[in-house]
Amino acid sequence: MSARILIAEDDPKQARLIQLYLEREGHSTLVVGDGRSALEQCRARRPDLAILDIMMPRIDGLDVCRTLRAESDMPILLLTARSTEDDVLLGLDVGADDYVTKPYSPRELAARVRALLRRAGVVGAGNREVLTVGDLEMDPGRFEVRVAGRPVALTAKEFGILEVLAADPGRVFTRAQIIDKAFGFDHFVLERTVDAHVMNLRRKIEADVCQPRYVQTVHGRGYRLAEQRPSR
Amino acid sequence: MSARILIAEDDPKQARLIQLYLEREGHSTLVVGDGRSALEQCRARRPDLAILDIMMPRIDGLDVCRTLRAESDMPILLLTARSTEDDVLLGLDVGADDYVTKPYSPRELAARVRALLRRAGVVGAGNREVLTVGDLEMDPGRFEVRVAGRPVALTAKEFGILEVLAADPGRVFTRAQIIDKAFGFDHFVLERTVDAHVMNLRRKIEADVCQPRYVQTVHGRGYRLAEQRPSR
DNA sequence: CGTGACCTTCACGATTTCTTCACCGTTGCT
DNA sequence: AGCAACGGTGAAGAAATCGTGAAGGTCACG
Known part of the structure; x- marks a missing residue:
């Protein structure tokens, strides 16, 4: 301490x-x-x-x-x-x-x-805001995520990553930025670790992991949370 | 308050x-x-x-x-x-x-x-109001807790923790927050201490300690008081 | 001054989660 | 097309987190 x-x-x-x-x-x-x-x-x-x-x-x-x-x-x-x-x-x-x-x-x-x-070290300490992106809702205060109303259980890191991305939908975050913001700035892990978490995350929130609707890869840059085009 | x-x-x-x-x-x-x-x-x-x-x-x-x-x-x-x-x-x-x-x-x-x-009348009542979460009733004014009508004797800390959690059922509180809110801002205690109190608390109010109905653990985050699904 | 309730810390094992690695398909560039 | 960098994936070891019982300390009360 x-x-x-x-x-x-x-x-x-x-x-x-x-x-x-x-x-x-x-x-x-x-x-x-x-x-x-x-x-x-x-x-x-x-x-x-x-x-x-x-x-x-x-x-x-x-x-x-x-x-x-x-x-x-x-x-x-x-x-x-x-x-x-x-x-x-x-x-x-x-x-x-x-x-x-x-x-x-x-x-x-x-x-x-x-x-x-x-x-x-605790992510989102000051960012306790309910975020909604398309069918995706997240409530940091409750550590809760729902996709189309259905609750999904995420681990701490997965939640953290999603939270970072959701803070600014559409913006691309490098793996380094994600580690910094979601894991804490004194956290030393390989950037590839983010990939692993993103995959687990996708398996939980995406209908089709190969065609991610939310967490998208930007080749050579990083990841982003897709802005949902309101289809109406 | x-x-x-x-x-x-x-x-x-x-x-x-x-x-x-x-x-x-x-x-x-x-x-x-x-x-x-x-x-x-x-x-x-x-x-x-x-x-x-x-x-x-x-x-x-x-x-x-x-x-x-x-x-x-x-x-x-x-x-x-x-x-x-x-x-x-x-x-x-x-x-x-x-x-x-x-x-x-x-x-x-x-x-x-x-x-x-x-x-x-929320605050003015001085929390004389009885908080009810499922079968759990607590009366902060009286320092009294009942589970399914049966009175349960809690210690000061146990009561404090329960009170913090009950202030916003469903919300996840970190151990740090629990210490701050239940024990006082200038209380110096290891976070693991909260675990000990939570366990004692569970033994008193939970039917099955392994499957807590009220005080639930959120791995990597903290604890929360479960919202009771009214079985209507 | 002994007793008991309570608080806090510690240590161990069980469980969950994190991280890394290796392999392979994709992507983007020339 | 060919090449090199990049990202997806599954598995396995490493690490973090949590539950739990017990020990030691403090304090109030008799």
């Missing part, structure tokens, strides 16, 4: 406090004092979670968050100095997974870190 | 924002991205409250509201993009219980949700 955590906070006292608490929980920490370092270290070290103060020299936390979010799904927790709603709104808008407003209790911070870490 | 709330909003960011705020208040949410899904999910899941954006694909919020209102008296809150009076009038005319104009503060939204729920 230990993780590598980046702490971006320009006030050394604050940083030390956070560091102390998190290390007591068995995590290893890395402290940086400004936004640019935060960005660099996140890219280089790929921590399991980043804690970003919003007000920082050079690049502010919001920008760092925005940039990071564009590159990865790493869990990000924002520290907002003021508890004005604008800050919170902005933070979430920018893609943060959670926020803590100062002054905070270190205990709360640690708890939220813990919660975020547990949820990391 | 907790209600099941449907959020119909086509902008994922907005949806996530609302979701985060409401879940922090202890509610359980379900997000849909278009009007048709909103209608379907409302009919199928019967949430305690629906939040509808007016501008949505497929069927707009006003129509959804009108239709829902014709079939039930579920509390409905409309999100209107523009704050023109026409919209507001139209919204209320169509049977909405309240409306919030964008841009709104999440705090305000949460407050209105609370008010609506209280008015509807």
